[in-house]
Amino acid sequence: MASSSAASQLQSRLDFHQLSTLGGRKLAPANQTSQSKAAGRSSACGRPPNLISSKYRPPKATKTSSLIASAPAQEIPGSYGPPLLGVWADRLDYFVKQGAEEFFLSRMRRYNSTVIRVNMPPGPPLFPDSKTIMLLDQKSIRVLFDTSKVEKKDVFAGTYMPSTSFTGGFRVLPYVDPSEPKHALLKGFCFKILQSSGRKFIPEFHATFTEGASEWDAQLDATGEADFSSVSQSFTLRFLCRAMLDADPIAPGPASLGKEGPTLIQVWLAPQLAPQASLGLPKLVEAILHTVPLPFALVSRQYNKLYEFFHTNGQHLLDIAVQEFGLDRTEACHNLLFFICFNTWGGFLILLPTIFTAISSAGISLQKELAEEVRSAVGKGGEVTMKALQSMKLVHSTIYEVLRTAPPVPFQYGRVKEDMIVESHDAAYKVKKGELLGGYQKIAMKDPKVFEEPETFRPRRFMGVEGERLLQYLTWSNGPQTEDPTLGNKQCAGKDFVILVTQMLIAEFYLRYDFFELAPVEQSGGQASVTFKVLKKRS
């Protein structure tokens, strides 16, 4: 059992901050906290925010923090409704009648508040917890990042926790609260995996991307279309395994996954996420499906195959887990699999098509500018280097804007540790020990009191001094972009790695191609399937 001082020793031994050279930018700490800054002014630029573009119009006058603090704390508006019926009505609205975004926006308008009570899916009868206080602005959502105020135990997937049979009988890191000694050990192990494979990221990404791009070219020659999604899913997995495990999942050999890897992972992910995520099924089926936990037995073959691959090829990392972190070897292997397959590959499964869709929708001029920036950054050498990546300001800003407008993991949850007050921009609310708080990043990161024209995709939003200042409100990683994941918080361990990989993808892409056009997006299983209609090789 590690003490908190052991945890801080671990932190300094790991020197995770070396990883900040991977692509994250450090900013000087702000004099004020981000909360008080957001509260004390009317917009990001000191001008009244442009509310016309916002789907939610906040109350006209924004109170200052001191006014909010001196006013009596209010009850939170909204209702859970009568037992079972209230849950069912909210579930119908969420999955069938309104969809997630309008579900929240309509209630924000009805109650004139960005903090509201709702039933979140899945809910009873088989999932006991549905009562949630949703935080839908940039000020209130920040309480979720403060682990002195909220407990993050077993809330990674949502208001429910999937059976531990999906993870070998262990509660893997994302379900563990920092107050549990295991958290620092497992997160330290995760940091170590990233750190020890850091030098392989650029060359392995180049190699696997190049193989994937050759496949796009061949598909385009043969059929006139190229499948972005399945090719990128395959080269992302190969990149991760080659960089972190020194093993190619498709190479023949013991425990090889062949070409099945992406399918095995998706089949294993689906029942864990099904209770809360839309699966792209007929809407009424969806509303009913989200009442029943799906058993691990449905996907045990797929998981066992993945486990065999990680167990066979991850021995050098498992040695580190045992020797440096005192972890149980089997538990470490289930965590290793989870980091690479769920956290990383699963995150990119959503993020990479979203980036290409956003760039394509922004028009050809953005593509030209990105290509110019990439090519001038790599210079005559023509190779992607860390230095070149760091100088690509428009690439950075475009990625940040995608993460703001379409965060791949839109929900975060936490349970209130002690009775306290949660402040929005306009009011203070009482919350009680044990209540469940939820954040919906898709709305909180479009807060019109922080972001101008919040609904508009502006690739240059995060450039320049003002853009850098806004990074404190970019919270897709369960924390501000200006802060770092640590052994003591619950911020995404791969925050900087995510930015690095997406930068490498855009850079490699525009070194090989001039521009692309996408075919109309198809939804499959709730997941966008993206296809290139045009892929113009670099002239």
Ligand code: HEM
């Ligand atoms: C697009 C990619 C990714 C997205 C959108 C993403 C997002 C997130 C978010 C929102 C959380 C917090 C969840 C919560 O506590 O409610 C989280 C946690 C976590 N992420 Fe990521 N992540 C991504 C990639 C990665 C990568 C590359 C790794 C590296 C191994 C990683 C490892 C983790 C871990 C270990 C946690 C739990 C942290 C802790 O328990 O302290 N993630 N991620």
